Amino acid sequence: xxxxxxxxxxxxxxxxxxxxxxxxxxxxxxxxxxxxxxxxxxxxxxxxxxxxxxxxxxxxxxxxxxxxxxxxxxxxxxxxxxxxxxxxxxxxxxxxxxxxxxxxxxxxxxxxxxxxxxxxxxxxxxxxxxxxxxxxxxxxxxxxxxxxxxxxxxxxxxxxxxxxxxxxxxxxxxxxxxxxxxxxxxxxxxxxxxxxxxxxxxxxxxxxxxxxx
Ligand code: ADP
Numbered sequence: 001x002x003x004x005x006x007x008x009x010x011x012x013x014x015x016x017x018x019x020x021x022x023x024x025x026x027x028x029x030x031x032x033x034x035x036x037x038x039x040x041x042x043x044x045x046x047x048x049x050x051x052x053x054x055x056x057x058x059x060x061x062x063x064x065x066x067x068x069x070x071x072x073x074x075x076x077x078x079x080x081x082x083x084x085x086x087x088x089x090x091x092x093x094x095x096x097x098x099x100x101x102x103x104x105x106x107x108x109x110x111x112x113x114x115x116x117x118x119x120x121x122x123x124x125x126x127x128x129x130x131x132x133x134x135x136x137x138x139x140x141x142x143x144x145x146x147x148x149x150x151x152x153x154x155x156x157x158x159x160x161x162x163x164x165x166x167x168x169x170x171x172x173x174x175x176x177x178x179x180x181x182x183x184x185x186x187x188x189x190x191x192x193x194x195x196x197x198x199x200x201x202x203x204x205x206x207x208x209x210x211x212x213x
Pocket of ligand 1: 009011012013014140141144175177179
């Protein structure tokens with residue numbers, strides 16, 4: 001397995017890059033998609049969330065009311081820590097399981113993690129960062145994803161800086177251009193990815209904060 005980390009700020013185009021890489025043949029392990037799957041109606045994780053935050057966060061069909069949950073944890077460090085304690089281990093286990101499934105094979109596996117710069121992983125074959133001017137990201141989030149400008153700005157502000165993210169990159173994709181430019185850059189990065197060394201036995205593990213400095 002070649003294991004490549006993929007990250008980028010919200011609105012950078014990371015999901016678009018991930019889809020393009022999948023179309024070239026990469027296997028995608030997507031932290032956000034796994035989180036959504038584990039929070040689908042009937043999943044054990046939802047029961048734990050409802051036990052802590054009340055049945056109000058569930059709709060009548062059992063689906064998670066994300067905005068209600070977000071309202072409870074916004075600006076409340078203790079509630080957010082509790083939510084993370086419930087969600088992160090389950091997502092981490094599922095990601096580890098999917099990586100393990102690929103470990104002995106020859107696939108190029110993409111670990112798609114929004115907060116990779118904040119939570120580094122060991123032994124990756126390489127790291128791709130999708131880079132964009134934050135102003136352009138705000139524009140795309142507002143015009144194409146229907147976010148309010150204020151929401152887009154505050155989400156970007158809460159993330160690590162563009163510079164910090166670029167520091168962990170072995171390859172930077174500049175998504176300041178049009179989709180055709182993005183597609184041609186992904187073609188190049190896909191070629192590069194296939195030249196990388198296979199990942200070691202510990203590849204993909206979370207590096208504990210005290211040793212990652
Ligand atoms: P992320 O996953 O990083 O939050 P997305 O891949 O969802 O970002 O991209 C944000 C929005 O911008 C999406 O609607 C996407 O279709 C659009 N987009 C991505 N790259 C480009 C581009 N180069 N030109 C125009 N729109 C783009």
